Amino acid sequence: MAQTGTPKLGSKHMAKWMFAAFLLMTAMLASMSWLSVKTGFMVQEDSREMVERHIPELETIGFLQRALSNRVNQLYLYYATTERQAYLSGSRLEDDKIDHNIDHLIKLGISDQDALALRTTLTKMQLHADRFDREMTRPDSDWDRLREHLSDAQSAAIDAQGQLDLWQASIRMITMQDSESALTEVDRLAQLLSGFTIAIVVVSLFVLVALYSRLKDRDQLFRFAFYDSLTGLPNRRSLEDALQQTQQEGESGALVLLKLERYPLITGTYGHAFGGEVIQHIGKWIQEKLRVSPCDAILYRYSDDTWAVQLTCSNEPEHLKQLACSLATMSNDPFCIGDRLLNLSVKIGITRYPQDGSDSDRLMRNADAAIHALVAPGRIYRFYDAELTARTQRWLATESALRNALSDDEFELFYQAKVTANGAQVAGAEALIRWRRNGELVSPGEFIPVAEQSGLIMPLGNWVLNEACRQLAQWQARGITGCPVAVNVSAQQFQDSSFPQLVADTVAHHCIHPGLLELEITEEVAASDPQRVVDTMKELKASGVTIAMDDFGTGYSSLSYLKRLPIDTLKIDRAFVSNLDKVQDNAAIVDMILALAHQGGLKVVAEGVETEAEYRVLQSKRCDLVQGFLFSRPEPAAQFTLKLCQSAEPAGLQEAQ
Known part of the structure; x- marks a missing residue:
């Protein structure tokens, strides 16, 4: 081929x-x-x-x-x-x-x-x-x-x-x-x-x-x-986008905020580097808890000491309560971080959508409000409800009205008598501020907390001090010198370095005997900064006024520390006077306070006496003075002045001048 x-x-x-x-x-x-x-x-x-x-x-x-x-x-x-x-x-x-x-x-x-x-x-x-x-x-x-x-x-x-x-x-x-x-x-x-x-x-x-x-x-x-640089978790901005997206898609779910308690104390004590370790440790602990949760949950770093959990599978209250209780177990055992053991705990605020809000900003504000409403001891978590928003609105309205109340002269002082335990004679009074707004009295429990948190307690307290001294000067001019007046001092006033001089100037301005003015300091304030408290009290005593420790027995001051304080009077808190004739523990505490005070040469006032039985027990225990509704409710100055004038032999300070 x-x-x-x-x-x-x-x-x-x-x-x-x-x-x-x-x-x-x-x-x-x-x-x-x-x-x-x-x-x-x-x-x-x-x-x-x-x-x-x-x-x-x-x-x-x-x-x-x-x-x-x-x-x-x-x-x-x-x-x-x-x-x-x-x-x-x-x-x-x-x-x-x-x-x-x-x-x-x-x-x-x-x-x-x-x-x-x-x-x-x-x-x-x-x-x-x-x-x-x-x-x-x-x-x-x-x-x-x-x-x-x-x-x-x-x-x-x-x-x-x-x-x-x-x-x-x-x-x-x-x-x-x-x-x-x-x-x-x-x-x-x-x-x-x-x-x-x-x-x-x-x-x-x-x-x-x-x-x-x-x-x-x-x-x-x-x-x-x-994303958060410390923990690697999505941050608040990611949370806002996620919430906005779920709202737009019409999904239901819940937002849970967890705020670590006392975190500023931790960083202030051990430094911010150690505080960062705590944040990382707690973030991992929360993630472990969420892994075993039956709900789909995403963890976010909300702020320095706060985490947020977005739940997208359920917003049923029972499921949310179970999750909150699981996260609350943080306080059961101490955490070992580095070479330190820390007892940590959180407060938890819960808000649900779409029931509680239609946008991310409102949901986050609602959860924040639920956390801030956790004031009762032992409460770890709280669901948001509409009353919290209404309460905030009332708070802001009260603050706005308070700012105008001083200039509009809407405040006045009422006086509640202190009487001798042996003869029920008027031996002093406590000045109590009252706010007459639109012709009606506003409860102090409503406006005093607002004044304290808004900073208005300083001008308000200074007004009370000046008004009490003015009233003392009027009584002194009428020959009434046996009724010293006690004025409550707020923590902010007491911590102000210029307060002792203000007291001295006010007393001098009204030309009253300084022994007629008594300043009541709560035990909680007295225990806050021991050395500074002692120094401030000594400055106040130098001007001639007397000092009483209010709410004694409810704070944390030790007996040895109490001996260092230059005080003149102890006031037994109402919690120990109530049912004194029936509750043995209260009677034992009152006995201890009386023995401690009399041993140190202090006068004792029992406040909140409301029954004859309580009064008789205090008489038998040789309490110096008593105060309460049994003897007198707080009265306007004119009415209380009439009572003083009608008293045959006013007890108390004997010719202070």
Whole structure:
């Protein structure tokens, strides 16, 4: 069979073809290498430009948002404290930051039109802030108008935040588009490099590494925004997004906040580094508890000492109670952290959605409110209810009214008699503040806690001191010198370094004998800072006033510490006087207090005496003075003065002058 085929070429022709093929392959390789290198540099330059342009814009917008938030917070702080100097210094600093960041945004490419719109909104906010400041400096500030200015300033700040959010969203969209474009180029480059030389692969890898390093920096910035750097847990911003998403999808669930108790004490004692170890340890402990929970739960780091758990499978109260009780076992055993054993515990606030709120901000506020409402001893968790919001609203309304009450002269002092245990003669009185609002008396239990937490207790306490001394001066002018008056001193007053001088100046101003004024300090205040308490009491005693320890037996002061205090009187708390004739433990405590006081030369007052049986027991135990509804309820000054004038032989201080 004949063979057919291609004729063989000579070796010379073969060499030419091979050389031509080699040249062609070399040219193709060089072309592809050049194209690969060029494409790689283009991708690298695009990614570098993307990072260098857009990430600083996001950072600057973030700085500007925080400065705006701080500016509004300063207004609220000014509203709460009325400290104008601190407000002015802080506002100037934040205004400088705002101007600097806007200028930086313009340099980075933000349009002049957008910058002008933002500056216009900020000018509106500053206008309302200036009106707020002018109203605050007026002696007869209108608090309704203050709140209106505050609301207008906040609204302007919210508008500015909205503009910044739009810019931020636009920048993110551009960044995503740039990123997609860069990834498309990388993909095309990978296809071109398939089947070519190691040199092209090396160039591609170099480009990919450069791009990866740039994108990694950007991802790290976003991770800092949505995750806690200490624990690695998603942070509050992640929680807000998650709650908003579940609300939009119409899902039901619950938000549980866990606040670690006494965390500032831990960091103040052992340092913030050890405090960070505690936070990490507790975070892992909570995660272990959630793993065995039947509900789908996500743990977040909510704030420095607070965690949040989002439950998406159930919001049934029984399931939530089981989870809360499981988390409350934290206090059962001490935690070994490093070489220290710590007894830790949490307070838990629970809010459910959609029942309790329709947005993330309200849900987080509700859970916070539930935690702050845990005031009763032994209560570890609490569900949010609408009454908490109503209580907060009443609180704010009371605070606003209190600010006007002093200038409107709505307060007055009532006096409750202290009588001798052996003859029931008036031997003194306790001055008790009363607030007559719109013709009706407001319970002290309603406004005193508000005054203490709002800082108004200082001017209120100073008014009580001055009014009591004024009344003593009137009695002294009428020849009534046997009725010393006790004035309650708040913790904030007592801790004020200028308080002893204020007492001395007030006594001198009204020209009363200092022995007629008695200052009542609670045992809790007396045990707070032993050496400072002793020094302050000595300063007060130097002015001639007497000092009584109120609520004795309910605090934590030791007997040895009590001997160091320069006090004149002990007041037995109502808790030990109640049912004194029936409860043996109360009788034993009263016996101990009387023996301790009389041994140290102190006078004893039993307060809250309401029955004849309690009075007879106190008589038999030789208590010095008694006070309570059995003898007299608190009375207005005019009525109490009439009682003093009708008393045949007023007991008490014998001719103090």
